[in-house]
Structure formats: structure tokens, C-alpha cells
Amino acid sequence: MDLQSLTLLVEILDAGNLSAAARRLKMSRANVSYHLNQLERSVGAQLVRRTTRRAEPTEIGLRLYQHGVAIQSELLAAKESVTTLGQGLQGRVRLSVPSGYGQLVMAGWLIDFKRQYPGIVLDVVFENRIEDLLRDEVDIAIRVVPEPPQNLVAREMGPVRYVACASSGYAEKHPLPVQLDELQGAPVVTAAVIGRQLRVSAYQGQNLGEVRREVILEPTLISENFLFLRQAILAGLGIGLVPDYVVQEDVRKGDVVTTLDDWRLSIFGTQMFMLYMPNRQHTRAIRTFIDFILERVRAPGAEPEDQSQR
CATH class of the missing domain: 3.40.190.10 (Periplasmic binding protein-like II)
Incomplete structure (x- = not known):
């Protein structure tokens, strides 16, 4: 057994399967499989359980993997010590x-x-x-x-905290939702997961007395770019559902107002x-x-x- 063999084992288990390990090592899958078989033959025990989707370590394979990771870390630390001698952190x-x-x-x-x-x-x-x-x-x-x-x-x-908000101009012309269910019919501006129905979770209270509600939304404007969502909210395009840091300064200046403040809102977690x-x-x-x-x-x-x- 040598360092190269241990490195191969570490790469296979880190990657999760032989094909992914082959891509990382810039080898063919057949070559990776051959070297793994040679390592297992030299050890005299199966090290990796192969399935069609995953490569998982046996008990002895896990022990060798841990040794391999430790050795790689020590070698990396030694290399860093030499290359950065007399220099700042690189x-x-x-x-x-x-x-x-x-x-x-x-x-x-x-x-x-x-x-x-x-x-x-x-x-x-x-x-x-x-x-x-x-x-x-x-x-x-x-x-x-x-x-x-x-x-x-x-x-x-x-923790993550979402807020329901709108521009002050929008709030002057349109009533803001004061009940969670009113979000369903409102023009919502927010982010969403492509291909999934958008659900906002809302929490009120603490611990055993906590109330949890879930509302399904159909936004009028969706984007993963929160700077763009902020612009849309300030332009008065609808009710924003965004992390509070996105509009924190705008709320402070009075350009944006919040609603449903009694609820803790969450979309992604x-x-x-x-x-x-x-x-x-x-x-x-x-x-x-x-x-x-x-x-x-x-x-x-x-x-x-x-x-x-x-």
C-alpha cells in the first residue's frame, strides 16, 4: 500500500462513485476500478461497496480513508510551511x-x-x-x-427573517394585507424555486404556544436577484416578500413600509x-x-x- 493508493481511495469516497472520482482524477473509470481492485487485493479485504449510484466504505475502508485524509492534511500543511516560509498567508x-x-x-x-x-x-x-x-x-x-x-x-x-413590505407610494394607493390569507390575492414580488409551488411559512408565538400557518402564493414578479426585487418593490409593483436586510435601509428612511409584523415569515428556511x-x-x-x-x-x-x- 502506498500514498497514491490511499489518495485514490479518498477521492472515490469523497466523490461518492467511481465515475465522479475518475473525472476528478482525470482517469478513465475502468482505470480507477482497476487500481481500487489492486488496493483491495493488497489489503486482502473489500474496501468499497459499489452500487449503481453510490460507493460506500466498508469498516476497514473507512479506517483507511480516515488515515488517508490525515496523511493528505499533514502533507498539505508541510507543503504550505515550505512555500510560505517568510511570506504572508497564501x-x-x-x-x-x-x-x-x-x-x-x-x-x-x-x-x-x-x-x-x-x-x-x-x-x-x-x-x-x-x-x-x-x-x-x-x-x-x-x-x-x-x-x-x-x-x-x-x-x-x-436566523433568517423575511418581511412583507411595500413602497410608501404603493401603500398610499392600495390597502396592505393585514391577514395572511390576503397575500394569496396580492401582487407578490419575491424569489421562488423554479418548478415548485411557492409556499410561505408563517410563525407566531414561541415554543409550545407557537402557531404555524402556510400560504400558497402566485407571485406577479419572481427573481433570484434580490437587488432587482428591491428595485421592483421601490417602484411600487406589489407586496415584497424578501429578507429584511434587503429593504432595511429603505424602511429606516420611510421609503418602504412593512406589514404582517406579528408573523415570522420564511420561504426557503x-x-x-x-x-x-x-x-x-x-x-x-x-x-x-x-x-x-x-x-x-x-x-x-x-x-x-x-x-x-x-
Whole structure:
């Protein structure tokens, strides 16, 4: 058994199947299968259970995988120590952030991070989809989800709060909904999941006394771009259902008014998470970035993170 064989095993189990591992390793699937068979023959035990869709470790395969990840991490740390000797922190972080949250809340943090660590390359993708981090070669993703995927490490970044709102001009000409059911017939401006019926969940009260309602909506304007949704709300096109940070400044100035304030509203989930792969060899750059962002989230007065979403 050698390091190359352990690396192959780690890549197969991280990727989830032989075909995905072959693409990552730039090998043919048959070649990956051959080398895995050779490794299992040298060990004298099956290491991976193959199905048509997944590759899962046996007990001994999991132990070897853990050793392989640890060895890779040590080698990576040693390489970093040599290459960065006498230099500032260097490396690369590929980050996926939601379009609105990334632009309106995180942009300042990312700029501050770059100023503090100029040697680290930040590769930032603005998108709202939840995709396979390995497939997209993303180190960290920031997302709102009802429940984080079990195969990922999820670090909480604070609760999410939606608001029902409209421009002051719209409110002068049209009655705002004061009951949840009135949203069904209102011209709603919001984001939605393509191909799914839009449902807004509403909560009132706390703990055992909490009341939960769900309302099905048919929006008049839908977009994943929250900056565009904000413009549409300010233009008086309808009732906005957006994370409160999107219109926070407009509410403060009186350009936007809110309604249904007794309800806690949610469309995509009630919690923001930082997601990344478990047992993945993280560079010092990635670890530093994770710590930096979580410190910003928990800093006193960091209001946007406590009320944020996409």
C-alpha cells in the first residue's frame, strides 16, 4: 500500500462513485476500478461497496480513508510551511454565496478579508442553487436551507427573517394585507424555486404556544436577484416578500413600509448555514477564512447576519 493508493481511495469516497472520482482524477473509470481492485487485493479485504449510484466504505475502508485524509492534511500543511516560509498567508478559497446576501451583507466582509490577507486568492461565485460542493469544486457555500445536508459540515450563521413590505407610494394607493390569507390575492414580488409551488411559512408565538400557518402564493414578479426585487418593490409593483436586510435601509428612511409584523415569515428556511465537506483537507487559507467569517457573524452589533437569508 502506498500514498497514491490511499489518495485514490479518498477521492472515490469523497466523490461518492467511481465515475465522479475518475473525472476528478482525470482517469478513465475502468482505470480507477482497476487500481481500487489492486488496493483491495493488497489489503486482502473489500474496501468499497459499489452500487449503481453510490460507493460506500466498508469498516476497514473507512479506517483507511480516515488515515488517508490525515496523511493528505499533514502533507498539505508541510507543503504550505515550505512555500510560505517568510511570506504572508497564501492560498485560494473558492466560495459560493447567495446573490443578495453576498452582495448586500458579505461584500464588505470579503473586502476586509482581502485587505487583511492579500496573499489569499478569493474566488467568489454568486448563486442560490444548492449543488454538490465536490462537483463544483467549491470549498465553502453559504446557504439558507430548512435542514443542512447530512453529508456536509454545517456551521450556523444566524436566523433568517423575511418581511412583507411595500413602497410608501404603493401603500398610499392600495390597502396592505393585514391577514395572511390576503397575500394569496396580492401582487407578490419575491424569489421562488423554479418548478415548485411557492409556499410561505408563517410563525407566531414561541415554543409550545407557537402557531404555524402556510400560504400558497402566485407571485406577479419572481427573481433570484434580490437587488432587482428591491428595485421592483421601490417602484411600487406589489407586496415584497424578501429578507429584511434587503429593504432595511429603505424602511429606516420611510421609503418602504412593512406589514404582517406579528408573523415570522420564511420561504426557503429559517437559518443561515456555512457548509463545507467533512474530513476534507483544509488549507490554512480556508481555515482562516472560516474563522474570519464566523467571527464577523458573532460580533456585537452584527445585525445583518442575525436576520439574513439569500
